[in-house]
Amino acid sequence: MAATDKPQALYAAAQPAKAKKMSLERSQQRWGWVFLSPWIIGFIAFTLIPMTASFIFTFTNLKLADPGATEFIGLDNYRKLFNDPDLKTSLWVTLRFAVVALPLSIVIPLSMATLLNAKNLWAKRLFRTLFYMPYMVPLISVIYIFNGFLNANTGWLNMFLDSAFGIKGPDWLFDPFWIYPALFIIGIWGTGNAMLTMLASMQTVPTELYEAARVDGADSLLIFRKITLPLISPVIFYNLVLSLIGLFRYFEIPYVIKRGTGDPGNATLFYNIHFFRTAFRFQDMGYGATLAWLIFLIAMIATVLVFASAKYWVFYAGDRD
Amino acid sequence: MITLFTTLIVIGYLSPFAYMTVTSLKDKTQIVEGSILPQSPRTFVYEDEALPIYNVPVDGEMKQWALFKKGRESSQFIDPENPAAGPIEWQGRWRQLETAMEMDIRWGNFETAWTEIEFPRLLFNTLFIAVVGLIGTLLSSICVAYAFARFPIPAKNMLFLILVGTIVLPRQVTLVPTYAFFSQINWTGTWLPLIVPHFFANAYNVFLLRQFFRQLPRELDEAAMIDGAGPFRILISVIIPQSYPAIVAVALFHFVFAWNDYFEPLIYLLGKRDLLPISVGIQEFNFVYDQQPHLIQATAIMGLALPVILFFFSQRVFMRGIVVTGVDK
Numbered sequence: 001m002a003a004t005d006k007p008q009a010l011y012a013a014a015q016p017a018k019a020k021k022m023s024l025e026r027s028q029q030r031w032g033w034v035f036l037s038p039w040i041i042g043f044i045a046f047t048l049i050p051m052t053a054s055f056i057f058t059f060t061n062l063k064l065a066d067p068g069a070t071e072f073i074g075l076d077n078y079r080k081l082f083n084d085p086d087l088k089t090s091l092w093v094t095l096r097f098a099v100v101a102l103p104l105s106i107v108i109p110l111s112m113a114t115l116l117n118a119k120n121l122w123a124k125r126l127f128r129t130l131f132y133m134p135y136m137v138p139l140i141s142v143i144y145i146f147n148g149f150l151n152a153n154t155g156w157l158n159m160f161l162d163s164a165f166g167i168k169g170p171d172w173l174f175d176p177f178w179i180y181p182a183l184f185i186i187g188i189w190g191t192g193n194a195m196l197t198m199l200a201s202m203q204t205v206p207t208e209l210y211e212a213a214r215v216d217g218a219d220s221l222l223i224f225r226k227i228t229l230p231l232i233s234p235v236i237f238y239n240l241v242l243s244l245i246g247l248f249r250y251f252e253i254p255y256v257i258k259r260g261t262g263d264p265g266n267a268t269l270f271y272n273i274h275f276f277r278t279a280f281r282f283q284d285m286g287y288g289a290t291l292a293w294l295i296f297l298i299a300m301i302a303t304v305l306v307f308a309s310a311k312y313w314v315f316y317a318g319d320r321d
Numbered sequence: 322m323i324t325l326f327t328t329l330i331v332i333g334y335l336s337p338f339a340y341m342t343v344t345s346l347k348d349k350t351q352i353v354e355g356s357i358l359p360q361s362p363r364t365f366v367y368e369d370e371a372l373p374i375y376n377v378p379v380d381g382e383m384k385q386w387a388l389f390k391k392g393r394e395s396s397q398f399i400d401p402e403n404p405a406a407g408p409i410e411w412q413g414r415w416r417q418l419e420t421a422m423e424m425d426i427r428w429g430n431f432e433t434a435w436t437e438i439e440f441p442r443l444l445f446n447t448l449f450i451a452v453v454g455l456i457g458t459l460l461s462s463i464c465v466a467y468a469f470a471r472f473p474i475p476a477k478n479m480l481f482l483i484l485v486g487t488i489v490l491p492r493q494v495t496l497v498p499t500y501a502f503f504s505q506i507n508w509t510g511t512w513l514p515l516i517v518p519h520f521f522a523n524a525y526n527v528f529l530l531r532q533f534f535r536q537l538p539r540e541l542d543e544a545a546m547i548d549g550a551g552p553f554r555i556l557i558s559v560i561i562p563q564s565y566p567a568i569v570a571v572a573l574f575h576f577v578f579a580w581n582d583y584f585e586p587l588i589y590l591l592g593k594r595d596l597l598p599i600s601v602g603i604q605e606f607n608f609v610y611d612q613q614p615h616l617i618q619a620t621a622i623m624g625l626a627l628p629v630i631l632f633f634f635s636q637r638v639f640m641r642g643i644v645v646t647g648v649d650k
Contacts, residue, residue, distance in 0.1 A: 025473065028472055028473055028552075029472065029473055029474060029475070031472060031552040032468050032471075032472025032473065032474040032477075033468075033474065034468075035464045035465065035467050035468035035472065035552070035556075036464075036465055036468040036469070036472075036474060036480075038460075038461040038464060038465055038520065038521050038522045039461070039465040039468075039484065039521060039522040039527065041521055042461075042518065042520075042521025042522055043483070043484075043487070043521075045521070046495065046499060046518055046521065047487055047490070047495055049498070050494070050495035050496075050497075050498040050499045050502070051494055051495055051498075053498035053501075054494055054495065054497055054498045057497060057498065062501075064500075064501055064504060067501075067505075112330075115323070115326075115327055115330070116327075118323050118327075120322060120323050120324070121323050121324055121327060122324045123324070127327055127331060129636055130331050130334075130335065131331065131334065132636075133629065133632060133633075134334070134335070134338075136577065136625075136628045136629050136631075136632040137625045137628065137629060138580055138581045138599070138600060138624050138625055138628060139581050139583060139600070140581075140583060140599070140600045140603050140604055140621075140624055141603070141621040141622075141624040141625040144603070144607060144617050144618070144620070144621045145337050145338070145340065145341045145618070145621050146337060147617075148340060148341070148344060148614050148617065148618060149336075149337045149340045149341075151614075154352050154353065154614065155340070156336060156337070156339075156340045159357075188334075241489075245488070245489055245491075248491050249491065249492065251584060252583050252584060256583070256604055259608070272493070275493055279496070279497055279500075280500075280588060285497050285501065288497050289497045289498075291493070292491070292493035292494045292496065292497060293494060295491055295493055295494075296490070296491050296493070296494045299489070299491045303489050
């Protein structure tokens with residue numbers, strides 16, 4: 001009895017402990033699901049189902065005013081994409097805006113952060129607050145402030161250009177070319193957040209690196225390119241992604257200034273203005289959904305490209321090579 | 322030096338605020354005339370007539386006299402400080418004279434704009450939407466972040482990836498059916514579509530909170546567990562008390578977001594004046610009053626007053642929150 005009983009006794013003794021450990025793990029899992037549930041429900045209700053529905057809509061001619069009359073129209077909405085002149089215009093408008101806006105959205109806060117990080121600057125905290133503060137101004141107020149500030153006759157920008165340089169400023173808000181710089185100017189106040197995160201990141205760069213570089217004879221420009229930029233590249237990447245996301249949602253500024261008309265002469269007919277008009281003004285939800293999926297596709301491709309490019313220029317100091 | 326340079330940049334950067342303030346205190350003619358400060362031409366009432374006052378050079382001095390009778394090579398003026406002396410003849414062309422201006426601040430603009438847009442109503446609406454949404458997002462985002470940070474959920478990493486994916490997802494794709502859905506259940510024209518979705522956790526907030534929770538050492542959790550605390554108790558008594566900076570940051574972010582939100586109220590409230598928040602309210606007002614820049618600037622000030630004041634009071638907390646959660650990538 002002794003030889004065979006012992007292992008069995010040991011096995012029996014170990015059972016309760018193992019059972020307790022497994023049920024703790026399982027109970028932890030269950031609690032995890034409980035706490036996760038708000039998001040799961042929200043994700044299904046507000047993301048998954050709408051995405052599927054929206055995809056289905058692209059094959060219909062749904063008009064919200066009369067949902068009962070919806071029919072399946074196959075690929076007609078997709079064919080419409082190729083024949084829609086407003087679509088081509090809006091893609092072109094958004095693209096040429098993006099090509100300048102995206103780099104500006106990084107370069108401007110980066111410059112401001114560099115300025116605020118300068119060694120000989122006094123009252124850094126004060127300047128930091130002053131530069132950040134306009135970020136807190138609600139977009140609506142920003143739009144109307146600049147709508148007045150950029151006015152061709154009574155706005156201060158043109159009055160300043162005239163009195164200080166004798167230049168007659170352009171009609172910022174009504175000229176099809178100058179409206180774009182005007183839009184950039186309006187967007188400058190929105191760079192406060194990027195500036196702050198970049199500044200914070202710059203301040204974590206160990207000063208020994210700078211000192212060592214200067215001892216080796218490097219000048220400020222070289223130091224900036226080879227030390228500062230790589231070390232803050234994660235934050236630059238973060239802000240680049242945010243700017244990209246913001247670009248694909250760009251709507252309020254052109255909509256409020258021009259009341260969704262796309263003036264002057266379609267110069268502000270951004271993609272989302274076209275989408276908004278199609279879906280909410282003309283109530284063409286079927287084609288609207290198609291436009292939505294198109295921008296979704298473009299946005300996904302752009303995001304993947306940016307993330308893939310990260311390998312080449314984003315340097316994580318915490319990683320080991 | 323660099324401080325001087327930066328100061329110049331800041332002045333230019335903030336100059337639109339000066340424009341806004343000064344313009345809001347003018348009236349229409351002052352704006353059209355193009356003077357920088359709210360000034361109006363001085364006038365002097367003489368024999369029941371308001372005469373314009375000019376800067377008249379007399380014997381090497383500049384006097385401010387009221388133009389009584391216009392002539393080509395000479396004109397008659399009244400000295401406002403000595404009207405009894407009667408009209409004074411002055412040699413010169415009156416058209417070359419500068420109009421005398423005096424400060425004329427129109428504080429009344431604010432009252433006009435305030436009553437016209439029914440600002441108290443707009444303010445209440447905005448606060449209600451912001452605060453209730455804030456409660457919802459805090460409740461749900463904290464729970465979901467807690468789940469991601471502390472519990473062994475199967476496929477947790479994939480789920481988290483999906484969560485982050487929804488941040489990048491353009492809203493247009495889900496917008497049309499979501500709007501159609503809310504329309505079908507008659508929630509459009511109410512505040513519900515603006516508030517209820519926040520009770521299901523916001524991806525960005527969950528992301529921030531999860532990063533923060535993960536940094537907290539588990540020892541305290543385990544100590545509480547040994548003392549018999551359940552997961553809920555641990556959340557309330559251990560995790561949350563340690564996370565006030567991140568929670569406050571999330572609260573401020575949401576508040577600012579809600580205050581700023583224009584698009585969703587625009588489409589969901591169907592233009593019902595009683596329900597509009599400040600953002601849409603100001604826009605509607607300025608649509609009607611678009612030829613009145615002084616009133617428009619007054620409304621701009623009203624719109625930004627609360628967030629900016631809030632910012633100045635909490636700036637230390639706010640900026641630290643961004644740095645703590647934003648730099649840690």
